[in-house]
Amino acid sequence: MAESAWLAERFEQQRPYLHSVAYRMLGSLSEAEDAVQETWLRLSRADSDEVDNLAAWLTTVVARVCLNTLRTRQRRREEPLDTRVPDPVITPAGPDDPEHSAVLADSVGLALLVVLDTLSPPERLAFVLHDMFGVPFDEIAPMVDRSPATARQLASRARRRVRGQAPPVDTDLVRQRAVVTAFLAAARDGDIEGLVAVLHPDVVLRSDGGATRARHTTVITSAREVAEQATTFGRFSPYARHAVINGGAGVVVMASGRPLSIMAFTVHDGRIAEIDVIADPERLGRFDLSAFAD
Known part of the structure; x- marks a missing residue:
């Protein structure tokens, strides 16, 4: 024994x-x-x-x-x-949180x-x-x-x-978050040119919408197309909570205590190079997102 x-x-x-x-x-x-x-x-x-x-x-x-x-x-x-x-891997820890350095040390980007x-x-x-x-x-x-x-x-x-x-990644989380904040503001305002300005020309957007899309992952690979797609998300931007996702900047979108999506951003040279989105309700239900609730 x-x-x-x-x-x-x-x-x-x-x-x-x-x-x-x-x-x-x-x-x-x-x-x-x-x-x-x-x-x-x-x-x-x-x-x-x-x-x-x-x-x-x-x-x-x-x-x-x-x-x-x-x-x-x-x-x-x-x-x-x-x-x-x-x-x-999602955490609400911020850049000034003592846990953040440990999160980054053990992180691997999406x-x-x-x-x-x-x-x-x-x-x-x-x-x-x-x-x-x-x-x-x-x-x-x-x-x-x-x-x-x-x-x-x-x-x-x-x-x-x-x-x-795999694109190189900016390591300064504060700068990453500033880029993501600019993205969210431009999406909220329907500002296509503002969105294009913060997106890398070869940006890749991957989005898992779940059963409504036959569980397929949608992939978009053009800055203007991603910008146009982002404007459809704009009405939800007020519900976006900043998060650290796999050591980088991201957001959890919550409305009335219900998760709508998780968005992870890969930022390179001050612009967004990749966006990974999970909007599948089944997958969202597997994560503990209570820290982001109202």
């Missing part, structure tokens, strides 16, 4: 790290939690005397669980489009998660574990049944795609 309690305590110490790995692997908060729980179940059934390095053992197990989930997702083709809006979704499962595993968590390739190789050299190549291919597709 004492050994079981000791093992459970050690696992709980590793839980935040394991969840971070799983979230980056899967882009889904619920699937990440399931992967971490499955890892605990496997540990509870394992012979602890054969586990020399618990942290490495847990990393291997959670990575393999996530790899299987990605492969199953790929086979089932669960998403109707190649692009989806990943689950966001724009990057979207690119990670385009990788093959082995590429994603190699990139996430090596580039984000510093796991050596000789430890990654057995997870994907490849040699260390091949694991290195997988991460290299993934890295090139990430660099080519």
